[in-house]
Amino acid sequence: MSALHRKMVRDLLGMKAQVLSVVAVMACGIATFSLSISTIHSLESTRSNYYRNYAFGDVFVNLKRAPESLAERLLDIPGVRRWETRINAPIRFTVADMVEPAQGQMLSLPDDGPSMLNQVCLRRGRMPESETDDEVVVSETFANAHRMEIGDTLDAIIHGRRKILTVVGFGLSPEFIYEIPIGGLLPDNRSFGVLWMKRKALAAAVDMTGAFNDLVVQLNQPRDRADVIKALDDLTSTYGGVGAIGRSDQRSHRFVSSELEELQRMGVLAPSIFLSASAFLLNIVLARMIATQREQIAALKAFGYSRREIAFHYLSMSMLIAFLGTIAGVIIGILMGRVVTRLYSKFFHFPTFEYEVPLYAVFAAWGIASAAAIIGVWSSVSAAMNLPPAEAMRPEPPARYGKSWLEKRLGWFARDPAFRMILRHLLRKPRRAILSSLGISLSIAVLILGAFMQDAVTALFDSMFRIAQRHDLQVVFVEPLAEETLHSLKAIEGVLDCEAFRSVAVQVSNQNMRRLVAIQGSDTAPKLSRLVDRDRQVIQMPHEGVMLSRKLASVLKVHPGDMVDVQVLEGKRPFRRLLVTATVDDPAGTSIYVERGQLARILQESSLVSGAYLRVDGGRTNEIYGKLREMPKVANVTVTKLMQQSFTRTVAENIRTMRVVNLTFSCIIAIGVVYSTARISLAERSRDLATLRVLGFTKDEISGILFGEVAFLTLMAIPFGWVLGYALAYSTVNAFDRELFRMPMTIYVHTYAFAAGVVIIATILAFVLIRKQMDQLSLVEVLKSPE
C-alpha cells in the first residue's frame, strides 16, 4: 500500500462519523436500487419460467357458445401453433366457515389427458378422474384461506343448479398468478376461488356438451399476435365472441406487469433522491477536508505530485465511500428484497418464488454509487487540483464577512450578536446553506412521499366505499333479464333499496386505437352506485351522449365533442358511432358511462338489466343470502363489506411496511445532513467558538450559536420539503395513472406536520451528537494551532 493510500485510509478513519453518515445515506439509495432491480429480476424470471413450464397461452377469447367443430378452423389461421377449447362458468358456493356467499370461476380440464395450455400446477392431491362428475381441483389460495382438506365438499350452484363438489386436489395456474374476479381490483382469497373440473362433467352441468365458450391459443411467434387476434375476432364474432386479447390485456398478467412498472419507477425515483443527498453530503465533507488540507496539497505538489495524482487521491476517497455504501446498500437491499418477496406471495401465487440478486445489479449499483460520488466531489476535487501551490503555502486571507441585505432588512431582529453571527456565517457560503437546506428538505419529501400513499389510499377508500359504492351487495345475473325481474329482489324481506344496472362488453375505437371495455348503464341519478371523480365529487349521468373514463379518452385520443366507434359484443352486436359528451376522472378501470334508457336504445333492446345493487337491513343478511342462493338466475353476489376488508387487509399491510422503511430512510438522510452540516460548521468555527469560550461565554451559549444555525437551515428546509414532497407525490400519482387504477392526489395536513416533526426531531438528535464533541473542544489547543 502506497503512502498516499495510507493517508487516504487514515484520513477517512479520522472522520468516521461523517463517513458513516454519507455511507448510510448512500446505502439507502443503493438498497432501494438493488431492491427494485432484484425484485424485478426475480418476479420476471419466476413469471416467465412459470409461463413456460405450464404452457401459458398467448391469446385468449371468451365467447357465448361455439360448437367444438369451430376449433378445426383455427388450423387455417397462420401463426397459431396450438389451442385448447374450454368451458368457463361462473359458480357460487357456500363455505362452512363463512356466512357470506363466495363466488368463483370454474374451468374445464380435457377429459382425455392433461391440458395442453394454461396447465394446472397440482400442489396437493390429484386431478379429477374422467368418469366422475363431482370431483374438482380448487385453487390453493382459496383452499388455504378456508383451511380446506382433500376430500372436503363444496355446496355449489352452477348454472342455477345446486351441486355438491368433492375437492380432490389443490392447484395453481399461470393464468391466476393474481387471483381476482372479473372486474375486481384486489384479491380476496376468501370470497373468490378458481375451480377445475373435467370437461364432460362441467359441460353437462352448464348445458355446453359439444360446445365451448373459452379459447386459449399459443402462437408460433409473438409478432403474429395482432393478425391472430383479428382472425379470431372474425371467427368468433358470430358465436358471441367478446374480443380476443393478448397477454398484455390478460387480467392476471396485467396486474403483475403493472407491479413491475411500479418497481421500475421506484428503482429510479428513490435511488435518485438518496444518491443526490449522498452526493451533496460528500460534497460538503470533502470540500471541508480539502480546505483543511490546503497546505498538505501544496506540499504534495511541491514534491512533484501531478494534478491528476492529487485528483485521483481525493476521488479514490469518495470511491471508497461509494464502495462501502454499495456493500451496505446491497446487503440491506437483499434483506428488504426478502421482505418484499414475502409480501408479494400474498398477492401473487407462484409454485415457487425464488428471490435472487443478479450480479449485474450489484455492479450497476456500484456504478451509480460511484457516479453519485464523483458528481458530489467533483467541484472540490477540481479545486484541489487547481490549487496554486505557492499560494496555498501562504496562510488563507481572513474569511470575508459583511453585512448582508437580509441583515439590513431584518434591522431590529438582527440586533442580537448571536443571531448576526448565524446569519453572516450562513450568508457567507449561501450555496452551501441552500444545499444543506435542500438536503434536509429531501428527507421531508421522502417522508411525505411515504405517508402520502396512506392518505391517497384512505381517500380512495373513502371515495370508493363511502361516496361511490353505497350498496351492501351487488347481484349479477347469469344473463341480462327483463327489468321486471328486479321485483323478485325487491320482494326479499330486508332489502331496503334496489337499483338496476346494465353492463355490456364492447370494443371502442378511434382511428387505430381500440380497447375492450364495458359500457355501464345506470339510472340518471343513481343512489347506491354513484360515479365519483378523483376529487370525490359525484358525477351526474348526461342525458345525451356518453361519458368516458378520462384515461380511456386519453388512450383513444378523444375529447368531449368527438365521436367514438363502438362495436357491441353481446346480443344483436350493433355497431354505433357515439358522441362523447364528457370525461370522468374515475379512480379505477376504464369504462363508458351512459344513462340506462339511452343504453337500451344503443343496444336496440327493451330495457334489460345485468344485475342490481342492493342496500339491505344489516340484521337480516343471512336470510337474504339464503334467498339469493335459491335464485337460479343469479350468477354471483359480491359483498361490499368483504371487499372493504380485503382492501384494508392487503393494502394497509403493504403501506405499513413501506412506511417503516420510509421513516427509517428519511431519518437517515435528515440526521446525516444535519450532522454533517453542523460538524463542518463546528470544524470551521472551532477557533471562533473557543475564543468566545475564553471570553467568558458558556458552553450553552456557544452551542446555541451552532444550534441556531442548524435550526435555521431546518426551518428553511420545511416549506421547501413540503413543496418537493408534493411534487414527488404528484409525479407518483401520474405514474399510477394507468388503465387499471389511478391514485387520488390527496395529502392531509397531518402528513405535512408529521414530516416536519420527524425532521425537527432528527435535527435535535444530530445536534445532541455534535454537542458532545463541542463540549470536548480544547480551548488551549484550538487557540494555539495555526489555521
Next chain:
Amino acid sequence: MVTSVFTAKGVTKVYRIGDVEVRALRGIDLELYSGEFVVLLGPSGSGKSTLLNILGGLDVPSAGVVHYLDHDLTAADEAALTLFRRDHVGFVFQFYNLIPSLTALENVALVTEIARNPMPPEKALRLVGLGERLDHFPAQLSGGEQQRVAIARAVAKQPDVLLCDEPTGALDVQTGITVLETIERVNRELGTLTVVITHNATIAGMADRVITLRDGSVVDIRKNENKVNPRELRW
C-alpha cells in the same frame, strides 16, 4: 567544474491577497551555481519566499525569465513544472508541511515512491539522525524532529537542488542549529545546490554566498571567505 544551475533575469511578481495587490519581486537578476550553499537574506516581505517558489517551479513570475540549466521555467506548462519538481527539487518549509496522518517513514516514502532515483526512506531518515523514530507520527515528534523529517523527505529523492524556506523559523536556537547542521551535511556530502531563505543574518555565516533582498529587489550579493560551522552560530 562549476556550472550555472539557475539563471534569473528581470523576474517580477505581482499577486493579490484579498483586496490588496502586492509587488513581491521587482526585476531580480540572479545566478546560482551547482554544489554551492546560498542564503537568501531579507526581512519579511522582502520577496524571499516568492523568489524561492519561482525557482522551485511552484509559481511563475509575472515578468522576466528563469532558466534551470537549459530549461526555460517561465515557458513551462503546469505538467512540465510538476515533472521538474518531481525530478529535481527538494523542498523544506518553515512549518514542515508533514502529512499528519502518515508516520515519519511514510512521509518520506510519499516522495520516494514517485522519484526517479531515490534513496531508501530509512537511509534518508538515518541521514538526519532519526533512524530510531521511523514509525512516529508528526504529532509524536518535536518541532526539530519534524523539520528533520521534512529534510529527509526533501533529500530522499536525491534532488539536484534543495530549497529551504525559513527552515529554523519555528524552532528554538539549539534545535535550529541541529537542523542547519543536517542541511549543511546534505550539501557537503551529496553536493546538492542548497538555497536557504531566512531573515536571520547570523545564519548567513554558514553560506558560500549571501544574497540580500529588500522590497523585492536584490540589494547585495557577497561571497563568504570564511564559512562558519553551523555549530558555532548563535542568535
